Amino acid sequence: MYSNFMEHGIEYAKQAVKEDDTGNYSKAFQLYMNALEYFQAQLKYEKNQQIEKTIRERCLGYLKRAEEIRAVLDNGGSVPASNGDASVAAQPKSSPKPKDGGGKDKEDPEKAKLKAGLDSVIIREKPNVKWSDVAGLENAKLALQEAVILPVKFPQFFTGKRKPWRAFLLYGPPGTGKSYLAKAVATEADSTFFSVSSSDLVSKWMGESEKLVSNLFQMARDSAPSIIFVDEIDSLCGQRGEGNESEASRRIKTELLVQMQGVGSDDHKVLVLAATNTPYALDQAIRRRFDKRIYIPLPDLKVHLGDTPHNLTESDFEKLAQKTEGFSGSDISVCVKDVLFEPVRKIQDAEYFMKSSDGMWVPCEPKQRGAVKTTLQELDAQDLASKVLLPPITRADFDKVLARQKPTVSKADLEVHERFTMEFGEEG
Template sequence: MYSNFKEQAIEYVRQAVQEDNAGNYAKAFPLYMNALEYFKTHLKYEKNPKIKDAITQKFTEYLRRAEEIRAVLDDGGSGPAANGDAAIATRSKTKPKDGDGGDGEDPEQAKLRAGLNSAIIREKPNVKWSDVAGLESAKQALQEAVILPVKFPQFFTGKRRPWRAFLLYGPPGTGKSYLAKAVATEAESTFYSISSSDLVSKWMGESEKLVSNLFQMARESAPSIIFVDEIDSLCGQRGEGNESEASRRIKTELLVQMQGVGNNDQKVLVLAATNTPYALDQAIRRRFDKRIYIPLPDVKARQHMFKVHLGDTPHNLTESDFEHLAHKTEGFSGSDISVCVKDVLFEPVRKTQDAMFFIKGPNDMWTPCGPKQRGAVQTTMQDLAAEGLASKILPPPIARTDFEKVLARQKPTVSKSDLEVHERFTKEFGEEG
């Protein structure tokens, strides 16, 4: 299968070079980018190290060329005259660095920064603090670190300093990434969202340079927040048998950069999430001055979640029904409840599809009913649709029995042993969220 990706990549490169040589840079750029995507996919499947190295080398060449073209196109030019001129054009666009002799940023750094631009979340995710059920102490700690220093800088004088590094840990599906989205929405800061698995796979040996560039950019655009999801896959225990040289260098770079953020009072907050905190390197763990356990939701939080996920969908559940559901879902994560409600939302549709009797209600809308209900007509959804009444069929509102039916077949995804491990870690190193 993967040979198709390589062939497709080669075909795109052929077209890109053709357009590039003809001076059609606006056409050449997207062709180069398409080729890079196919090369990247091929690399995931390629097992032969020699072929992998060769493709990586070509990938870097084509990426550099694409960035050169983009730099000039962004500048409003029609394109570089030749490969050599392109590199000069790229350098002239960037600001010279101190002690650089006026040469400016090198193309390699420009390439890394261009890749990081996609990590900046420019659109607010629209998740407010009030949308996050429970987790009051975690929200308070994050507000102290994110909101207060920007809105009330006068609070942080003398020895009082905002928290600079947070580790959110807990079982899968408890809302760690959701909490990070709330931070991105509420904070008036530049928000960088980095997936550690992305870093390792995408940048092929340049991960440690990417880490230093990331922190440099964050300092330049301060106040800013760097969110690293799945940090355990990036910062496992050092010295393990399966640890690669590249992985070790990334960890060392991250340690150095986080130490820098903590010592120099710069407005950069590092926020990280993990499902396996005990797998983290000890030195990395110590860099996080706040380690907050995001547990499974309690009864009140679960009750709130059922309401939030149902939203304005028609239902006839009372407050006591929501309380009953919350008590019945002990051990469920926020993700489990979300899946449960998604399933329940389709129950009225299933009822409508299976119904043999319908009743005509207000606005001539047809809803499914029982055979003994007054005014019941024996017909099916397909028959009504055949009569041209498809737009007049309305599913019934969601009932408590719909939830009972779905919960009878759904089980929580977090095991007791999982919870015990997180609780043990919290006793040793963390604090309750």
């Protein structure tokens, strides 16, 4: 069936050029989009490198022309004529005119409405999540610092061929901290932060979804430097050609391809940050738009304890790591939070206390030297509660909590993400 993709793409491209030449720009835009869909489908199966190169060159030309037309249909304004690049032989030479004949300063009321709808996705107050709050993930944090912090603070570093990364895909099992890491980026970066989900960009009205995508990127460029964070991007950009794929879904994906093609130009300064739990579900063309694809794995239990007093050894942590295999970040967070309350429970249940060398009361066994039969409530009645010292966390505390908690990430899920990392990504 894929052998017909190329033929359909060429036919749609010819029709698009014809409509473009006659000034029917709305129809031309849709035909360009249809052509791009078929060309992208052909690329999935094409084995001949020369043909693949030709298709990619044509796609770049059609993407550029579609973006020019979209800009005019949305904003009103002039578009430069094609430069006659031989790699895009069918690319039209004419430039569409504004719909209303207005100038650039006159904003389309429809565009103003779409902007107002997207205004809510701009995070104007920083989430107050710092790099140090994100447990582990050193490689991911380093890569994001290179993309976000350094270009703003030290623009002189990024000249010539050295360009900052412009698109990141964070993937991994649910609950590993992908969204949390995005919040840290928003806090640390001196940039406008747009946080969107599929519901922000999907509209029931025909043609409005792709306009929302276009306006989102335009708003980000107007507010540059800026960051667009798309959570659960797989719900927007699943594999093309799936049986349940709608026309609206195809148009959204094509518009994202158009917009992300523009991200990375010197004058845009827009970083696209996306997260997904199912990287294999992403459309191949969308996936290739991300410069960096970083695996956010299940976290280390040790880093969640922080500086809380404990008497666990490295051997204990190794054995606990085996017990918590398959635990997500949120699983471990709940586990550690439960463990942190174990010393409090010991204090509350204790019937004997003794004084430590520094004069603090600590719970103890009845037969321990210096043991005094009393309770926390009795010590509080004597105004001695401030002198009660919580015991350190022990291995037994973890064993007790883990006996009643199970992981939420299956081994099969982990294998999928590890295989994707070997093929397309890198470790966080």
